[in-house]
Structures are given as C-alpha cells and as structure tokens.
Amino acid sequence: METHLGSAPKHNIDPEIIRNTFADYLKRKGYRNTQERYFVLDSVLSIDKHFNADELYLYLLQRGDKVSRATIYSTLDLLTKCNILVKHRFQGDSAHFELAGRMPNHDHMMCNECGRIVEFREKEIEDICDAVSKKHGLKMMKHSLQIFAVCDDPGTCTYNQM
Amino acid sequence: METHLGSAPKHNIDPEIIRNTFADYLKRKGYRNTQERYFVLDSVLSIDKHFNADELYLYLLQRGDKVSRATIYSTLDLLTKCNILVKHRFQGDSAHFELAGRMPNHDHMMCNECGRIVEFREKEIEDICDAVSKKHGLKMMKHSLQIFAVCDDPGTCTYNQM
DNA sequence: GTTCTTGCAAACCCTTTGCACGTCT
DNA sequence: AGACGTGCAAAGGGTTTGCAAGAAC
Numbered sequence: 518m519e520t521h522l523g524s525a526p527k528h529n530i531d532p533e534i535i536r537n538t539f540a541d542y543l544k545r546k547g548y549r550n551t552q553e554r555y556f557v558l559d560s561v562l563s564i565d566k567h568f569n570a571d572e573l574y575l576y577l578l579q580r581g582d583k584v585s586r587a588t589i590y591s592t593l594d595l596l597t598k599c600n601i602l603v604k605h606r607f608q609g610d611s612a613h614f615e616l617a618g619r620m621p622n623h624d625h626m627m628c629n630e631c632g633r634i635v636e637f638r639e640k641e642i643e644d645i646c647d648a649v650s651k652k653h654g655l656k657m658m659k660h661s662l663q664i665f666a667v668c669d670d671p672g673t674c675t676y677n678q679m
Numbered sequence: 680m681e682t683h684l685g686s687a688p689k690h691n692i693d694p695e696i697i698r699n700t701f702a703d704y705l706k707r708k709g710y711r712n713t714q715e716r717y718f719v720l721d722s723v724l725s726i727d728k729h730f731n732a733d734e735l736y737l738y739l740l741q742r743g744d745k746v747s748r749a750t751i752y753s754t755l756d757l758l759t760k761c762n763i764l765v766k767h768r769f770q771g772d773s774a775h776f777e778l779a780g781r782m783p784n785h786d787h788m789m790c791n792e793c794g795r796i797v798e799f800r801e802k803e804i805e806d807i808c809d810a811v812s813k814k815h816g817l818k819m820m821k822h823s824l825q826i827f828a829v830c831d832d833p834g835t836c837t838y839n840q841m
Numbered sequence: 842g843t844t845c846t847t848g849c850a851a852a853c854c855c856t857t858t859g860c861a862c863g864t865c866t
Numbered sequence: 867a868g869a870c871g872t873g874c875a876a877a878g879g880g881t882t883t884g885c886a887a888g889a890a891c
Contacts, residue, residue: 549865549870570855585873590856606768610881611855628817635815645803646826653797655790655828662824664808666817711845711890732880747848752881772856773880 522564522576528619532562535601535618542599556582557592561602565619567634569611607663626664633668684726684738690781694724697763697780704761718744719754723764727781729796731773767823788826795830 539558543550560577568576574589584592593614596602605613607625623638642662650657701720705712722739730738736751746754755776758764767775769789785800804824812819 547870551865551871553872583873586855587857587874588872591871606770608768626812626815626817635817637811637815639807639811641807642804645801645807646824649799649801650788650826650828653788653799654831655788655797655826656831657826657828660824660826662808662822664812664817664819664822666812666819669816669818709845713846713890715847749849749882750847753846 522566522568522572527565528616530562530616530618532559535562535616538599538601539596542595548595553584553588554592554595556584557589558596558601561596561614561616564616567605567613567615569613571611573614603659605661608665622660624662624664626666628666628668684728684730684734689727690778692724692778692780694721697724697778700761700763701758704757710757715746715750716754716757718746719751720758720763723758723776723778726778729767729775729777731775733773735776765821769825770827784822786824786826788828790828790830 536555536558539554540550542548543554556577557573560573560580560582564573564576570586570589570593573593574584574586577584577589593602593604597604597614600617602614603617605615605625607613607627620636620638622643623636624642626635626637627633643660646660647657698717698720701716702712704710705716718739719735722735722742722744726735726738732748732751732755735755736746736748739746739751755764755766759766759776762779764776765779767777767787769775769787782798782800784805785798786804788797788799789795805822808822809819
C-alpha cells in the first residue's frame with residue numbers, strides 16, 4: 518500500500534524534543550505512555566505535509582503499526598492540545614493536521630479551481646491579529662487565515678464562477 | 680415556536696437588489712424560479728446574524744414556510760455561489776452563513792472559553808491578502824480569517840489549556 | 842409534456858462513544 | 867489489582883443523494 522505521505526521529512530524539527538514534549542504532557546496530565554500514542558507521534562513526525570485522520574490511519578497501516586481510528590483521533594487530539602500539531606479546518610469535510618513547528622504561523626491560500634494549496638508566512642498578519650485582539654479585550658492564542666483565489670495562468674486553471 | 684433569529688433586519692441591504700441578483704443568476708444558469716427558493720431568500724434577508732442550515736430550517740417553519748432540509752441546503756449553495764451569502768466554517772461542526780453585503784470583508788474572533796464571537800473589519804488584512812496572492816501568481820477572490828483568543832476578564836472567562 | 846425541483850428517507854462521511862478486552866503502572 | 871487505553875462496531879451530527887411525486891416552463 519502506497520500513500521502520498523512522504524517518509525523523509527524535510528522539516529528541521531528535532532524529534533527528540535517533540536517526544537519529550539509529548540512525554541512531559543502525558544505525565545503532567547496523568548495519561549499513560551502507550552505504544553499506540555508513540556506510533557502515532559512517530560508517524561506524524563515523519564510527515565512534512567498536511568494530513569487528515571484517515572490518511573494517517575492508512576499511513577500507519579503501511580508502516581506496519583496498526584492503530585485503530587478511534588485511537589488515532591484521540592491521539593491527534595492530545596497532540597493538538599499540547600501544541601505539537603495544529604488542526605486546520607479548510608473548506609472540505611475533514612480536519613487537517615500538521616506539525617506546529619514545521620512552519621510556524623503560516624497561512625494558506627488555495628486555488629478554487631485546481632485545489633492547489635500555497636503556504637505563506639506574513640509577519641504583518643500576526644501583528645494585526647494581536648493588535649485587533651487587544652483592541653477588543655481579548656488575548657490572541659492563534660489565528661487561521663485562508664485566502665481563496667484562482668491561479669492567474671488561464672491555461673492550467675480557468676475559473677468559472679458557476 | 681421561537682427562534683433566536685431576529686426578523687427585523689438592522690443591516691441596510693436593499694432586498695430588491697438582492698432578489699434581482701438571485702433572479703438574474705437563476706435565469707443565467709437556466710435554473711427555475713421556485714417558491715421555495717424565494718422563501719429561503721426572504722428568510723435569509725431578514726436575518727442579521729450568522730446562522731446554520733438547521734436554524735434556517737426551523738426559522739422558515741416558524742414563519743409558516745415549510746421547506747425541506749434538502750432544499751434548504753441546495754438553495755444555500757446557490758445563494759453562496761452567486762455571492763449573496765458567505766459560507767463560514769468555524770471550529771464547530773456545521774457551516775454558518777451570513778449575507779455577504781451585511782458587513783463586507785469582516786472577520787471573526789472567538790473566545791476559546793466562552794464562545795463569544797466578535798466581528799471586526801480591518802482594511803489592512805484585505806490589502807495584505809491581495810498582495811500575497813499577487814506575489815504567488817493568484818488572484819484573490821476572498822479570504823477567511825479567524826482569531827482564536829481568550830477574554831481578558833478572568834472573572835467571566837478563565838482559560839485553561841487542558 | 843418534458844424537464845427540473847422538491848421532499849422524504851436512506852445513505853454518506855467524518856468523528857465520537859459504549860463496552861469488552863488488553864495494557865500500563 | 868486497579869485504572870486507564872484500545873479496538874471494534876454502532877451511534878451521532880451534518881450534509882448529500884435516489885427516487886417518486888409535484889411544479890415550472
């Protein structure tokens with residue numbers, strides 16, 4: 518079985534640091550160190566893309582680490598809560614995840630027509646969010662920005678507002 | 680039956696213009712002018728909030744216009760495609776809609792703890808999105824920005840990153 | 842009269858849950 | 867041993883779909 522989730526990470530995140538972060542979190546919360554949780558963590562660390570729960574499930578299968586979907590969901594939740602993963606909800610149906618340290622505070626732009634996703638980081642955005650939050654009496658935790666656009670190149674990507 | 684969707688709109692959108700927009704769109708696409716579609720449009724025009732499909736279904740019932748959920752979904756889709764409505768996907772489960780002309784290009788900030796939603800408009804954000812799109816060879820159609828924050832006031836709203 | 846739309850219920854997808862079994866401490 | 871986590875399958879919520887009946891053209 519072949520998935521599109523690469524197994525040679527290009528990000529420069531130190532796996533050891535993340536494993537410790539997770540171990541600390543579990544300990545702090547009184548949660549147990551189970552094989553399954555670390556199977557999931559190790560897979561996640563080897564992916565340098567966005568992925569959803571089911572893709573991760575299949576990827577784990579392919580690696581020979583069978584973990585049930587229920588456990589995948591539960592572990593993704595833990596990993597999100599301790600800020601190892603970031604959870605996105607794009608237009609589509611399923612939630613997408615990615616390593617938080619992979620490309621901090623970046624946002625996404627997608628072509629309505631071809632589905633291509635462009636990631637970008639724009640410092641100003643974070644600053645504006647911070648300022649707006651303060652102005653309204655809140656403290657920003659994070660933000661999520663998506664730009665819906667269409668490719669300029671009409672050859673590969675024609676937009677039709679049907 | 681009483682819903683929380685007000686029936687006295689405070690926005691200053693001209694219903695006639697919107698009805699014409701919709702009629703033109705239907706005509707242009709060869710879709711039919713059905714009672715149900717205009718029931719939905721009229722309801723939508725009388726709401727000055729975000730709403731989801733089911734809230735709209737109940738609101739229509741309350742007004743005495745019975746339209747099935749299937750038709751609600753289909754009509755919401757049409758209204759979104761012709762830019763009368765904007766569709767949002769906040770963290771939660773269901774998609775939320777609102778009139779596009781109600782508060783153009785505004786964004787949302789929500790408190791993780793109490794769920795309060797603050798709407799704001801920041802011109803800079805639109806400008807940055809536009810510039811970023813150009814930089815990557817795309818033409819921006821729209822953007823969606825959410826800020827996840829917590830209320831400053833610790834009395835009403837304590838945040839605990841469990 | 843033909844084609845499109847509606848309404849209902851069933852199907853669907855993603856996610857969560859109940860419960861029995863297994864594993865961690 | 868006890869408590870917690872896992873896996874399975876079933877339930878759940880939101881949304882879409884198949885099909886027969888009805889409405890628009």
